[in-house]
Amino acid sequence: GIQVEQSPPDLILQEGANSTLRCNFSDSVNNLQWFHQNPWGQLINLFYIPSGTKQNGRLSATTVATERYSLLYISSSQTTDSGVYFCAVKNYGGATNKLIFGTGTLLAVQP
Amino acid sequence: EPEVTQTPSHQVTQMGQEVILRCVPISNHLYFYWYRQILGQKVEFLVSFYNNEISEKSEIFDDQFSVERPDGSNFTLKIRSTKLEDSAMYFCASKRGQDYEQYFGPGTRLTVT
Numbered sequence: 143g144i145q146v147e148q149s150p151p152d153l154i155l156q157e158g159a160n161s162t163l164r165c166n167f168s169d170s171v172n173n174l175q176w177f178h179q180n181p182w183g184q185l186i187n188l189f190y191i192p193s194g195t196k197q198n199g200r201l202s203a204t205t206v207a208t209e210r211y212s213l214l215y216i217s218s219s220q221t222t223d224s225g226v227y228f229c230a231v232k233n234y235g236g237a238t239n240k241l242i243f244g245t246g247t248l249l250a251v252q253p
Numbered sequence: 254e255p256e257v258t259q260t261p262s263h264q265v266t267q268m269g270q271e272v273i274l275r276c277v278p279i280s281n282h283l284y285f286y287w288y289r290q291i292l293g294q295k296v297e298f299l300v301s302f303y304n305n306e307i308s309e310k311s312e313i314f315d316d317q318f319s320v321e322r323p324d325g326s327n328f329t330l331k332i333r334s335t336k337l338e339d340s341a342m343y344f345c346a347s348k349r350g351q352d353y354e355q356y357f358g359p360g361t362r363l364t365v366t
Contacts, residue, residue, distance in 0.1 A: 173352065173354070177357070182359075183290075183360050183362065184357075184360065185296070185344060187356060190354035230296070239286075240286070240311075241288075242298070243295045243297070244295065
Protein backbone atom coordinates (compact mmCIF):
# COMPACT_ATOMS: atom_id res chain seq x y z
CA GLY A 143 0.00 0.00 0.00
CA ILE A 144 0.93 3.66 -0.20
CA GLN A 145 3.58 4.88 2.23
CA VAL A 146 3.45 8.36 3.77
CA GLU A 147 6.55 9.74 5.44
CA GLN A 148 6.88 13.06 7.21
CA SER A 149 9.96 15.03 8.13
CA PRO A 150 11.36 16.13 10.41
CA PRO A 151 9.94 13.83 13.11
CA ASP A 152 10.55 16.45 15.80
CA LEU A 153 11.08 20.19 15.65
CA ILE A 154 11.76 22.76 18.36
CA LEU A 155 11.31 26.44 17.50
CA GLN A 156 11.55 29.73 19.28
CA GLU A 157 8.41 31.82 19.11
CA GLY A 158 8.45 33.96 15.97
CA ALA A 159 10.50 31.53 13.88
CA ASN A 160 9.38 30.04 10.57
CA SER A 161 9.33 26.35 9.67
CA THR A 162 8.66 23.95 6.81
CA LEU A 163 7.20 20.49 7.32
CA ARG A 164 7.39 17.93 4.56
CA CYS A 165 5.16 15.01 3.56
CA ASN A 166 6.35 12.47 0.99
CA PHE A 167 4.09 9.80 -0.45
CA SER A 168 4.94 6.77 -2.52
CA ASP A 169 2.06 6.67 -5.02
CA SER A 170 -0.42 8.90 -6.82
CA VAL A 171 -3.01 10.61 -4.65
CA ASN A 172 -6.20 12.53 -5.32
CA ASN A 173 -6.73 13.82 -1.81
CA LEU A 174 -4.26 15.25 0.65
CA GLN A 175 -5.11 16.84 3.97
CA TRP A 176 -3.00 18.48 6.68
CA PHE A 177 -4.09 18.27 10.30
CA HIS A 178 -2.91 19.74 13.56
CA GLN A 179 -3.38 17.50 16.59
CA ASN A 180 -3.58 19.74 19.61
CA PRO A 181 -2.49 18.77 23.15
CA TRP A 182 -6.04 17.55 23.88
CA GLY A 183 -5.80 15.07 21.02
CA GLN A 184 -8.22 16.78 18.65
CA LEU A 185 -7.49 16.67 14.93
CA ILE A 186 -7.96 20.11 13.45
CA ASN A 187 -8.33 20.41 9.66
CA LEU A 188 -5.73 22.79 8.26
CA PHE A 189 -5.82 22.25 4.50
CA TYR A 190 -7.46 20.11 1.87
CA ILE A 191 -4.84 20.36 -0.86
CA PRO A 192 -4.57 17.55 -3.45
CA SER A 193 -2.56 19.96 -5.62
CA GLY A 194 -1.48 23.58 -5.79
CA THR A 195 -0.96 26.15 -3.05
CA LYS A 196 -3.26 27.50 -0.37
CA GLN A 197 -2.80 30.03 2.41
CA ASN A 198 -4.67 30.58 5.64
CA GLY A 199 -3.23 33.29 7.84
CA ARG A 200 0.25 32.33 9.00
CA LEU A 201 -0.05 28.87 7.47
CA SER A 202 0.30 27.87 3.87
CA ALA A 203 0.63 24.58 2.04
CA THR A 204 1.85 23.41 -1.33
CA THR A 205 1.32 20.02 -2.93
CA VAL A 206 3.27 18.91 -5.99
CA ALA A 207 1.36 15.77 -6.83
CA THR A 208 3.56 14.82 -9.82
CA GLU A 209 6.61 14.75 -7.53
CA ARG A 210 4.70 13.13 -4.66
CA TYR A 211 5.25 15.61 -1.87
CA SER A 212 3.51 18.33 0.08
CA LEU A 213 4.91 21.12 2.26
CA LEU A 214 3.34 22.94 5.18
CA TYR A 215 4.78 26.35 6.03
CA ILE A 216 4.31 27.94 9.41
CA SER A 217 5.42 31.55 9.70
CA SER A 218 5.88 33.62 12.85
CA SER A 219 5.22 30.57 15.02
CA GLN A 220 3.33 30.90 18.30
CA THR A 221 3.23 28.63 21.34
CA THR A 222 -0.31 27.62 20.36
CA ASP A 223 1.13 26.08 17.18
CA SER A 224 2.67 23.32 19.32
CA GLY A 225 1.39 19.80 18.74
CA VAL A 226 1.65 17.09 16.12
CA TYR A 227 1.14 17.83 12.45
CA PHE A 228 -0.13 15.00 10.25
CA CYS A 229 -0.57 14.78 6.54
CA ALA A 230 -3.00 12.19 5.23
CA VAL A 231 -3.59 11.02 1.68
CA LYS A 232 -6.15 9.10 -0.32
CA ASN A 233 -4.63 6.80 -2.92
CA TYR A 234 -5.67 7.62 -6.47
CA GLY A 235 -7.83 5.06 -8.22
CA GLY A 236 -9.70 2.04 -6.99
CA ALA A 237 -12.65 2.04 -4.66
CA THR A 238 -10.82 3.16 -1.56
CA ASN A 239 -11.93 6.27 0.31
CA LYS A 240 -9.79 5.94 3.39
CA LEU A 241 -7.11 8.37 4.44
CA ILE A 242 -3.62 7.02 5.09
CA PHE A 243 -1.88 9.08 7.72
CA GLY A 244 1.77 9.95 7.85
CA THR A 245 4.07 9.47 10.77
CA GLY A 246 3.62 13.03 12.03
CA THR A 247 5.90 15.92 12.98
CA LEU A 248 5.97 16.87 16.66
CA LEU A 249 6.39 20.63 16.91
CA ALA A 250 7.27 22.43 20.13
CA VAL A 251 7.27 26.24 20.06
CA GLN A 252 9.05 27.76 23.03
CA PRO A 253 8.33 31.29 24.33
CA GLU B 254 -20.03 25.96 11.45
CA PRO B 255 -21.26 22.34 11.44
CA GLU B 256 -18.99 19.84 13.15
CA VAL B 257 -18.72 16.15 13.90
CA THR B 258 -19.52 15.36 17.52
CA GLN B 259 -18.59 12.29 19.55
CA THR B 260 -19.70 10.90 22.90
CA PRO B 261 -18.43 10.10 25.40
CA SER B 262 -15.15 12.03 25.40
CA HIS B 263 -13.58 9.42 27.67
CA GLN B 264 -14.72 5.87 28.43
CA VAL B 265 -13.14 3.49 30.91
CA THR B 266 -14.19 -0.14 30.69
CA GLN B 267 -13.06 -3.51 31.94
CA MET B 268 -11.60 -6.13 29.66
CA GLY B 269 -14.31 -8.29 28.12
CA GLN B 270 -17.03 -5.65 28.35
CA GLU B 271 -18.93 -4.27 25.37
CA VAL B 272 -18.62 -0.58 24.51
CA ILE B 273 -20.50 1.61 22.09
CA LEU B 274 -18.90 4.79 20.84
CA ARG B 275 -21.26 7.34 19.37
CA CYS B 276 -20.84 9.91 16.64
CA VAL B 277 -23.07 12.47 14.99
CA PRO B 278 -21.62 13.27 11.57
CA ILE B 279 -22.24 16.55 9.75
CA SER B 280 -25.83 16.47 8.56
CA ASN B 281 -25.46 16.57 4.77
CA HIS B 282 -22.49 14.21 4.66
CA LEU B 283 -22.74 10.83 2.98
CA TYR B 284 -19.49 9.04 3.85
CA PHE B 285 -18.64 8.01 7.40
CA TYR B 286 -15.48 6.62 8.94
CA TRP B 287 -13.92 5.36 12.12
CA TYR B 288 -10.20 5.68 12.79
CA ARG B 289 -8.16 4.95 15.88
CA GLN B 290 -4.89 6.20 17.33
CA ILE B 291 -2.97 4.23 19.89
CA LEU B 292 -1.10 6.59 22.22
CA GLY B 293 2.01 7.99 20.56
CA GLN B 294 1.29 6.42 17.19
CA LYS B 295 -0.22 7.54 13.93
CA VAL B 296 -3.91 7.52 13.09
CA GLU B 297 -5.13 4.24 11.52
CA PHE B 298 -8.19 3.58 9.40
CA LEU B 299 -10.75 1.12 10.77
CA VAL B 300 -13.84 1.21 8.57
CA SER B 301 -15.77 3.29 6.06
CA PHE B 302 -19.54 3.33 5.63
CA TYR B 303 -21.57 4.55 2.69
CA ASN B 304 -25.13 4.01 1.52
CA ASN B 305 -25.97 2.10 4.71
CA GLU B 306 -23.27 -0.47 4.38
CA ILE B 307 -19.59 -1.01 5.06
CA SER B 308 -17.61 -0.03 1.97
CA GLU B 309 -14.15 -0.87 3.28
CA LYS B 310 -12.55 -2.19 6.45
CA SER B 311 -9.03 -2.72 7.67
CA GLU B 312 -7.44 -5.83 9.13
CA ILE B 313 -7.95 -4.32 12.59
CA PHE B 314 -11.73 -4.34 12.09
CA ASP B 315 -12.37 -7.96 12.98
CA ASP B 316 -15.52 -9.70 14.20
CA GLN B 317 -15.32 -7.92 17.55
CA PHE B 318 -16.14 -4.63 15.82
CA SER B 319 -19.38 -3.49 14.21
CA VAL B 320 -20.81 -0.23 12.97
CA GLU B 321 -24.34 1.00 12.64
CA ARG B 322 -26.24 4.06 11.51
CA PRO B 323 -29.45 3.36 13.40
CA ASP B 324 -31.48 6.52 12.80
CA GLY B 325 -30.05 8.62 9.97
CA SER B 326 -28.09 10.91 12.27
CA ASN B 327 -26.01 8.77 14.65
CA PHE B 328 -23.13 6.56 13.62
CA THR B 329 -21.90 4.06 16.19
CA LEU B 330 -18.91 1.80 16.66
CA LYS B 331 -19.41 -1.23 18.89
CA ILE B 332 -16.61 -3.32 20.33
CA ARG B 333 -18.17 -6.54 21.54
CA SER B 334 -15.56 -7.80 23.98
CA THR B 335 -12.84 -5.26 24.68
CA LYS B 336 -9.18 -6.19 25.02
CA LEU B 337 -6.37 -4.23 26.64
CA GLU B 338 -4.96 -3.47 23.18
CA ASP B 339 -8.20 -1.72 22.21
CA SER B 340 -7.17 1.19 24.43
CA ALA B 341 -6.83 4.12 22.03
CA MET B 342 -8.39 7.34 20.84
CA TYR B 343 -11.22 6.62 18.43
CA PHE B 344 -12.08 9.24 15.84
CA CYS B 345 -15.23 9.46 13.77
CA ALA B 346 -15.05 11.32 10.45
CA SER B 347 -17.46 12.25 7.69
CA LYS B 348 -17.38 13.82 4.28
CA ARG B 349 -19.90 15.24 1.88
CA GLY B 350 -18.94 13.41 -1.28
CA GLN B 351 -16.32 11.43 -3.11
CA ASP B 352 -13.77 14.21 -3.68
CA TYR B 353 -14.31 16.24 -0.55
CA GLU B 354 -12.27 16.57 2.61
CA GLN B 355 -12.92 14.49 5.68
CA TYR B 356 -13.89 16.23 8.91
CA PHE B 357 -12.96 14.60 12.18
CA GLY B 358 -14.71 14.59 15.51
CA PRO B 359 -12.89 15.37 18.77
CA GLY B 360 -12.39 11.70 19.56
CA THR B 361 -13.32 9.27 22.32
CA ARG B 362 -10.48 8.11 24.52
CA LEU B 363 -11.13 4.46 25.38
CA THR B 364 -9.24 2.96 28.28
CA VAL B 365 -9.55 -0.79 28.84
CA THR B 366 -8.41 -2.02 32.26
